[in-house]
Amino acid sequence: PAQANGTSDLTSNILHSLEQHPQLDTQEAFPQTSQAEIKAALDRLASRRMVAYEAKDKELVVLTEEGQQISDEGSHEWKVWEAVKSKGRIPIKEIEKIVGPSAKVGQGNAFKLKWIKKDGDALVPVAENVTDTTRELLQHVGAHHEFPDPKQLKDYQKRKLVTTKKDITYTVRKGAKWALQIPVEVTDLTVEMLQDGSWESANFKPYNFQAAGEPQHAGALHPLNKVREEFRKIFFSQDFIEMPTGRFVDSGFWNFDALFVPQQHPARDLQDTFYVSDPAEAGEPGPDPAADAALTEMEADSQMYTHPDGADSTKLNYAQYVKNVRAVHQDGAFGSTGYRYPYSDAETRRLVMRTHTTAVSAYCLHRLASNPRPARYFSIDRVFRNESVDATHLAEFHQIEGVIADYGLTLGGLMDFLGKFFTKLGISDLRFKPAYNPYTEPSMEVFGYHHGLAKWVEIGNSGMFRPEMLLAMGLPEGLRCYGFGLSLERPTMIKYGVNNIRKLLGHKVDVGFIESNAAVRLDKD
Ligand code: PHE
Structure with a gap:
C-alpha cells in the first residue's frame, strides 16, 4: 500500500488495502505512519461501522546506530576481508589505519570464518567470495522489524546491534457498513426531512464522543x-x-x-x-x-x-x-x-x-x-x-x-462553631490545645483529623477576645x-x-x- 500523508489519504488507503486483502496489519501496511494518526483514521471509519479493528501489542526489533551502520556499509569482518582481498596483502599493523577502529573485531571474525589468514606479519585472503550474513540479517531487520531466528536475537542484542521496542499494531477488517468511500453524511435534522420522511433513511453523521475538546487557553484562577x-x-x-x-x-x-x-x-x-x-x-x-x-x-x-x-x-x-x-x-x-x-x-x-x-x-x-x-x-x-x-x-x-x-457567647460555643465549620472542609473530630495570644483568653490551638491524609493536622488558632x-x-x-x-x-x-x-x-x-x-x-x- 502507498504511504499516507494526512488523515483523509490514510483513511482511503486503509479502505483500498482492505478491498484487496481480507485483513490488514497497520504496522506492516503503514510502518512510517504514527500510531496516533492511524488510530484517528481507524476511529473515523469504525464509528461509521465501515471497518472493525483490534489493537495488539507487538514487540518490534529495531537497529541500533551501530546496527544501522553495518546494514549500510557491511560488517567489520567483511570490511577487513574486502580490504585484504583488494590489496592482496596487508601488514597486520596497518589494518587498523585502513579499516578503522573496528579492524580488531573484524579481523578476529574473519579468521574464524576462514576468510583471511596470517602470512608472516601480514594478512592475506583465503576466500574468493564471501556472503556478509550479518549485514543481510540487519538489512532484513531494518526493513521488517522482526528477527528471522529468535535464537540469534539474544546474541545480536548483546552485541548491541539491535534492540526491541513495544508498539501497537491494529488488525483491521471490513465492518458491517463496509464501503470503499465514506458516504455523504447528513449533519442536521431539518423540518423538511421530518415532513417528507427522508429522515428515516438519511445517513446521519455519528457523534464522536471520544473527541477531546480543544485546549482552552483561557485565564485560570490561582x-x-x-x-x-x-x-x-x-x-x-x-x-x-x-x-x-x-x-x-x-x-x-x-x-x-x-x-x-x-x-x-x-x-x-x-x-x-x-x-x-x-x-x-x-x-x-x-x-x-x-x-x-x-x-x-x-x-x-x-x-x-x-x-x-x-x-x-x-x-x-x-x-x-x-x-x-x-x-x-x-x-x-x-x-x-x-x-x-x-x-x-x-x-x-x-x-x-x-x-x-x-x-x-x-x-x-x-x-x-x-x-x-x-x-x-x-x-x-x-x-x-x-x-x-x-x-x-x-x-x-x-x-x-x-x-x-x-451576647452570651461561651468557649463551648466557639468549639461547637469550629467543629461545624471544619466539617464543611472535610475535617472532623477536632481537638483543642490550650495556647496563648495576648488578645484572647482562653486561647486554643485547633487540630483536626484529616480523613484524606489519615492524620492529625494543626489547622488554626482561636480564642475569646479579652x-x-x-x-x-x-x-x-x-x-x-x-x-x-x-x-x-x-x-x-x-x-x-x-x-x-x-x-x-x-x-x-x-x-x-x-x-x-x-x-x-x-x-x-
Ligand atoms: N491572629 C491569630 C494568628 O495570627 C489568629 C487568631 C485570630 C486567634 C482571632 C484568635 C482570634 O494566628
Whole structure:
C-alpha cells in the first residue's frame, strides 16, 4: 500500500488495502505512519461501522546506530576481508589505519570464518567470495522489524546491534457498513426531512464522543484563589460579612496595641515584624472612609442585620479610644490590672506590614461599638512576617479569619462553631490545645483529623477576645466576641498535594501549574 500523508489519504488507503486483502496489519501496511494518526483514521471509519479493528501489542526489533551502520556499509569482518582481498596483502599493523577502529573485531571474525589468514606479519585472503550474513540479517531487520531466528536475537542484542521496542499494531477488517468511500453524511435534522420522511433513511453523521475538546487557553484562577473562593462561600452561607482588608500597611496601634499586645512583646521585634521606614509614622487612629463604605454596603446586603444603617465610625470618639488603650496597657482599666509599663505613643504610630488580619478585625469591632449588636465578620488576605523562608514558611502568606460577636457567647460555643465549620472542609473530630495570644483568653490551638491524609493536622488558632480589648473599644460588657484564624496556604497545599510552599506563592511559581490545576470542592473531599 502507498504511504499516507494526512488523515483523509490514510483513511482511503486503509479502505483500498482492505478491498484487496481480507485483513490488514497497520504496522506492516503503514510502518512510517504514527500510531496516533492511524488510530484517528481507524476511529473515523469504525464509528461509521465501515471497518472493525483490534489493537495488539507487538514487540518490534529495531537497529541500533551501530546496527544501522553495518546494514549500510557491511560488517567489520567483511570490511577487513574486502580490504585484504583488494590489496592482496596487508601488514597486520596497518589494518587498523585502513579499516578503522573496528579492524580488531573484524579481523578476529574473519579468521574464524576462514576468510583471511596470517602470512608472516601480514594478512592475506583465503576466500574468493564471501556472503556478509550479518549485514543481510540487519538489512532484513531494518526493513521488517522482526528477527528471522529468535535464537540469534539474544546474541545480536548483546552485541548491541539491535534492540526491541513495544508498539501497537491494529488488525483491521471490513465492518458491517463496509464501503470503499465514506458516504455523504447528513449533519442536521431539518423540518423538511421530518415532513417528507427522508429522515428515516438519511445517513446521519455519528457523534464522536471520544473527541477531546480543544485546549482552552483561557485565564485560570490561582489555586489559592480557588480555595479562597470556597472559604468565602462557606462564610457567606453563614451570614458573615467580609471585612475590607486593603490596608497591608497599618499602624502599631491597630496591629498590636488595640489587641492588648504589650509594647515589649517579642512579636513586635524587628526579627518578627517588617517596619516601614518611609513614611515611618502613621497619623492618629481614625475612621477609614473606604473601609466604612465597604462594610456598610455588605451589611445592607446581609440577611442578618436588622439595622443595616446602624454602625457609623464617624460617631466614634477615637481620642477616647486611644486613651482607653493607653490606660489598659499602662495603668490597668476596665477591671484589669494592665501590664504596668510606660506606654509609648511613638510605638503606636510606627508603620508595620500587618502581621495578622486581626488588625482589621480590631478596626471592625471598634466600629461595631457605634451601634453594638451581634455581628459576624471574616477576611481572607495577605499578612507579612519576618520569617526565614523554607518549604513551609514564607515572609508573606494569607490568613483566613473569622470573628463572631454576640451576647452570651461561651468557649463551648466557639468549639461547637469550629467543629461545624471544619466539617464543611472535610475535617472532623477536632481537638483543642490550650495556647496563648495576648488578645484572647482562653486561647486554643485547633487540630483536626484529616480523613484524606489519615492524620492529625494543626489547622488554626482561636480564642475569646479579652475584655481589655473589647471594653476599651466601648463595646458593652455583655457583648462577647470570639475569633479564629488559619492560613490559606495550608489547606491549599493539602488539597493540591503541594509539599513546598514556594511552588504556590512567590517568584518560583510555574504558570503551567496554575493553569493545569483542577477546580476545588472542599466539601466533597
Ligand atoms: N491572629 C491569630 C494568628 O495570627 C489568629 C487568631 C485570630 C486567634 C482571632 C484568635 C482570634 O494566628
